[in-house]
Amino acid sequence: IPMMDCKIQIQILGLRDLSSPYPMNLPIDTPQVEICCDDPKTACTTKSSSRPSGTNANFMECVEIDVRLPEDKLYAPFLDFYVYDHTTLGFLPEIAVFDKPPIVAYGSMETSQFYPSDA
Numbered sequence: 001i002p003m004m005d006c007k008i009q010i011q012i013l014g015l016r017d018l019s020s021p022y023p024m025n026l027p028i029d030t031p032q033v034e035i036c037c038d039d040p041k042t043a044c045t046t047k048s049s050s051r052p053s054g055t056n057a058n059f060m061e062c063v064e065i066d067v068r069l070p071e072d073k074l075y076a077p078f079l080d081f082y083v084y085d086h087t088t089l090g091f092l093p094e095i096a097v098f099d100k101p102p103i104v105a106y107g108s109m110e111t112s113q114f115y116p117s118d119a
Contacts, residue, residue, distance in 0.1 A: 047059070
């Protein structure tokens with residue numbers, strides 16, 4: 001499949017009304033968003049934020065991902081969005097027993113909608 005080098009720019013404004021996946025509804029404290037496009041090597045993350053709150057965090061960041069996309073949009077990959085919480089079950093990160101913070105939300109979107117209409 002012929003491929004092309006591309007740069008994807010994403011403006012991440014914030015999260016709203018993020019629900020807690022934790023037991024006893026412990027709050028999400030310091031979320032961070034990670035975006036990748038079909039390959040973990042393309043992963044790019046925001047800074048952690050708890051302003052104004054963990055469930056309504058503002059990021060106001062623009063991230064760029066360098067990727068190789070197929071020229072035919074039929075084979076276009078998805079952008080994957082992972083939201084991590086940098087407090088684990090309400091505990092400080094220093095106490096956490098996990099290698100990576102827990103994923104508290106996930107989303108994805110097609111990249112094919114951003115291809116030129118004649119591709």
